[in-house]
Amino acid sequence: MFEPVILKNINIPDSFKLSAYINSGGYQALKKALEMTPDALIQMVKDSGLRGRGGAGFSTGLKWSFIPKDATLQKYLCCNADEGEPGTFKDRAIIEYDPHQLVEGMIIASYAIGADTSYIYIRGEFAFGADRLEAAIKEAYQKNYLGKNILGTKFNHDMYVHRGAGAYICGEETALLESIEGRRALPRIKPPFPAHVGLFGKPTVINNVETLACIPHIINKGASWFASIGPAKSPGPKLFGISGSVNKPGLYELPMGTPLREIIYTHAGGMKPGKKLKAVVPGGVSAPMLTENDLDTPMDFDSLAAKGTMLGSGAVVVIDDSMCIVKAALITHEFFHHESCGKCTPCREGLDWIVKVMRRIEHGQGKEGDIELLQKLCVDIFGRTFCPLGDGAVMALRGAFNNFREEFEYHIKNKRCMVNGNR
Amino acid sequence: MLSEAAVNEIKDIRKRYATARSCIMPCLYVVQKEYGYITEDGMREIAKILGVKPVLVFEVSTFYTMYNKKPVGRYHVQVCTNISCSIMDGEHIVDVISRKLGVKVKETTPDKKFTLSTVECLGSCGTAPMMQINDKYYENLNDTKVEEILNSLR
Numbered sequence: 147m148f149e150p151v152i153l154k155n156i157n158i159p160d161s162f163k164l165s166a167y168i169n170s171g172g173y174q175a176l177k178k179a180l181e182m183t184p185d186a187l188i189q190m191v192k193d194s195g196l197r198g199r200g201g202a203g204f205s206t207g208l209k210w211s212f213i214p215k216d217a218t219l220q221k222y223l224c225c226n227a228d229e230g231e232p233g234t235f236k237d238r239a240i241i242e243y244d245p246h247q248l249v250e251g252m253i254i255a256s257y258a259i260g261a262d263t264s265y266i267y268i269r270g271e272f273a274f275g276a277d278r279l280e281a282a283i284k285e286a287y288q289k290n291y292l293g294k295n296i297l298g299t300k301f302n303h304d305m306y307v308h309r310g311a312g313a314y315i316c317g318e319e320t321a322l323l324e325s326i327e328g329r330r331a332l333p334r335i336k337p338p339f340p341a342h343v344g345l346f347g348k349p350t351v352i353n354n355v356e357t358l359a360c361i362p363h364i365i366n367k368g369a370s371w372f373a374s375i376g377p378a379k380s381p382g383p384k385l386f387g388i389s390g391s392v393n394k395p396g397l398y399e400l401p402m403g404t405p406l407r408e409i410i411y412t413h414a415g416g417m418k419p420g421k422k423l424k425a426v427v428p429g430g431v432s433a434p435m436l437t438e439n440d441l442d443t444p445m446d447f448d449s450l451a452a453k454g455t456m457l458g459s460g461a462v463v464v465i466d467d468s469m470c471i472v473k474a475a476l477i478t479h480e481f482f483h484h485e486s487c488g489k490c491t492p493c494r495e496g497l498d499w500i501v502k503v504m505r506r507i508e509h510g511q512g513k514e515g516d517i518e519l520l521q522k523l524c525v526d527i528f529g530r531t532f533c534p535l536g537d538g539a540v541m542a543l544r545g546a547f548n549n550f551r552e553e554f555e556y557h558i559k560n561k562r563c564m565v566n567g568n569r
Numbered sequence: 570m571l572s573e574a575a576v577n578e579i580k581d582i583r584k585r586y587a588t589a590r591s592c593i594m595p596c597l598y599v600v601q602k603e604y605g606y607i608t609e610d611g612m613r614e615i616a617k618i619l620g621v622k623p624v625l626v627f628e629v630s631t632f633y634t635m636y637n638k639k640p641v642g643r644y645h646v647q648v649c650t651n652i653s654c655s656i657m658d659g660e661h662i663v664d665v666i667s668r669k670l671g672v673k674v675k676e677t678t679p680d681k682k683f684t685l686s687t688v689e690c691l692g693s694c695g696t697a698p699m700m701q702i703n704d705k706y707y708e709n710l711n712d713t714k715v716e717e718i719l720n721s722l723r
Contacts, residue, residue: 167614231649232690239572270635273704306585311594311633314689328590328625346587389694396695431652461694463653477652481689487632540659 150399151383152359156243162278164285165188167246173291175362175519180299187258191361195381200226200317200354201429201458203380203447208265212341213259213349222345223256223264225351228310228317230269231430232481236385237355239397241268241275244359249305251258251358253291259351263304267322270311275544281309284465296445297431299568314485318533319352324411332489333533356385376402380446380457390464391421403449407441410464421466425549429458431478432538433444434545455545470565471550472557475543476504487557495538496527499544512558517551571614575589575603575638579618589619593629597636642684644722646670647701650687652695660676663687682723693704 155161155170167173179187192207200242213221225248229237240248248266256264260303268276283305286292294302307325320334337500344350358510360382364372368459373381384402386409389395393415400409410416417423425435428445434455436443442490443453450457465474503516524540531537547554571579582595588690593615600611607630616623619722630636637645646666650659667673693699696708700715706717710721 229692233653233693233694234690235692235696238692269692270633271701274706308591309595309598310635311597312635313633325594326591327588328593330628343648387695387696390656420591427652440677462692463656464589465652465656469656474652474655477650477655481651485690 148383148399148401150357151363152240152247152385153397153399155247156180156239161243162245162282164246164282164289167244167250171247171366172420173250173289175249175365176253176291177297179257179365180297180301182406184260186260187254187365190369191258191364194360194364194372195369195379196357196360196364197380197382197447198354199356199384199460200246201432201456203457206353206357207342209353210255210259210351212339213351214342214345215260217260219437220263220346220348221259221261222317222348222350223252223259223261224322224345224350224372225252225264225266225355225358226276226317226319226322226352227266227268227272227355228314228322229272229355230317231315231432231459233387233389233427233430233462233463234459235387235389236397236460238272238275239385240359242278244254244266245275245278246286247359247362248279248355249282249286250291251361252305253286253296253303253359253531255353255358257269257301259349261351264306265324265345266305266307267316267328268307268309269316270309271479274308276307276309282308292351312483313487315487315533318535320531321533322352323350323569330487332487335532343478377406377444377446377448379448384445384460386445386460386462388462388464389467390462391418391423391469392416393418400445403444403446406436406443406445406462409445410441414462414464417464417466421468423464424467424469425471425474426466427461427465428461429456430461431463431481431542432456432534433458433540434541435549437549454548455541468565471546471553472504472563473507475546476501476508478542479504479539481505482535483543486535490531490533490536492527492530493539496523497539499523500527500539505558507554507557510557510561512561514558516558517547517554521547571600571603571611575599576618578672579615580688583603583619590625592619593626593635593710597626599628601636606640627654640677640681643682645684645686646719647686647688647691649689649691649693649697649701650697651690651694653690654697654699657697659698662700662715663712665712666700669716669719683719 196205196206203326325331341352398413483501488494527536527542596615612626701710
């Protein structure tokens with residue numbers, strides 16, 4: 147049995163309070179980190195092999211190392227807590243039940259990159275989580291884990307919570323920065339990358355909640371401990387959120403690289419009675435769906451990329467045989483359409499068109515050539531936008547076509563659903 | 570006019586950010602709490618206190634969906650119909666609430682008590698189907714549970 151690391155405190159009474167966190171060894175990593183040089187810390191995180199848990203899987207240590215060393219420059223750390231990829235509910239657990247783990251990780255990360263200010267960008271709907279974070283930050287100030295001359299050192303740091311207000315696009319790092327600056331969250335073109343021109347034009351690191359929550363453990367237990375869990379190229383503990391037609395949906399912490407089959411059948415209790423597995427979205431809805439044939443795929447960045455999909459946020463959505471894939475795809479694309487920020491024409495207009503065509507297919511008014519039209523629209527969107535939202539929508543649709551094209555064809559030809567009879 | 574408490578809250582917010590513009594989002598929440606939704610006057614008041622052009626406040630309020638540009642009921646019932654909730658029949662939950670309240674999606678009950686909306690993923694997929702009423706999450710819903718929750722708010 148894998149002993150949870152990130153979720154180890156989650157069932158302790160009052161786990162969200164400072165006293166509970168300290169009893170479990172909390173803030174020891176901060177003390178150790180402050181005795182190290184920032185460069186040594188960055189090297190340690192690089193050596194651990196930690197890759198960003200928000201979805202892109204970029205080396206965290208490397209990202210930190212891109213920040214200019216010039217001590218006269220103001221720098222920022224932003225925590226991306228805009229958890230919004232459908233199927234994902236992992237960061238919320240950390241925020242609500244172990245906020246100090248995140249706060250400690252953020253203070254250490256800020257020390258490593260030389261940031262005197264950090265912001266936690268939390269999605270607006272997580273009002274409860276925002277309150278928990280505010281309370282945790284207040285406790286941390288009282289103990290001088292935050293504020294001036296932290297624990298007797300020369301390091302000063304202030305931390306703030308910034309609430310979003312219902313925009314998926316803010317999970318994209320440059321849109322998130324725009325949003326903290328008080329603007330409409332339209333992504334910026336890269337380069338320049340945030341490491342050079344970020345929040346308020348200053349060098350900025352943006353890390354996901356789960357990524358930052360790993361930091362105290364790496365400091366406490368060592369880089370080689372972390373690197374020894376799971377596959378060598380994408381190591382560490384990983385949170386998997388399982389939802390859909392399984393007996394025990396929920397959040398599971400397992401070694402990176404755990405096979406999808408084990409996650410669904412051993413941990414999540416298998417399929418609900420009478421339901422058969424039809425498709426699995428392995429990493430939030432932007433990740434192309436897999437089928438029964440792919441269940442032995444290890445759940446890590448590289449193995450899923452090799453399958454033409456992605457680990458994303460580790461959000462596993464299990465779809466059973468009573469669900470029509472045309473409907474599932476329509477729900478997904480209504481979402482992307484709704485959340486497109488409107489900046490780039492291919493995404494704004496393309497998704498509008500895609501949704502119109504998909505609605506008519508779903509409602510029995512599809513025309514011959516509609517599938518080809520959708521495929522053409524995918525070509526016109528993919529890789530032609532500032533941010534990956536449009537790409538995610540295209541990948542999701544291509545995934546549905548690759549495995550379930552016959553359901554779309556049936557809808558168009560027979561004007562009804564292949565799965566649900568007359569609908 | 571914003572109450573003195575609200576004006577003070579806005580002044581407190583101003584201390585947390587390097588620029589006045591960054592305060593617009595938290596200030597819009599203050600206005601929404603004060604008036605129940607985002608009024609034009611409220612946005613002008615924010616602009617005046619922060620010393621920014623009103624258009625900068627307007628453009629932010631219209632981008633983000635959680636700022637209600639129209640009045641909503643005292644209880645804003647928001648049901649998730651994204652993929653994980655849909656697999657668990659979130660649409661049925663919408664129907665149950667719609668029948669119980671006698672309103673369709675996007676409508677408000679005549680007594681202004683409830684507004685029903687469908688929303689995109691709220692990050693509660695392991696406990697689907699779910700809904701949010703004002704700031705509170707209600708998870709693992711079924712007919713009875715929905716009935717009880719709505720009755721408790723009547």
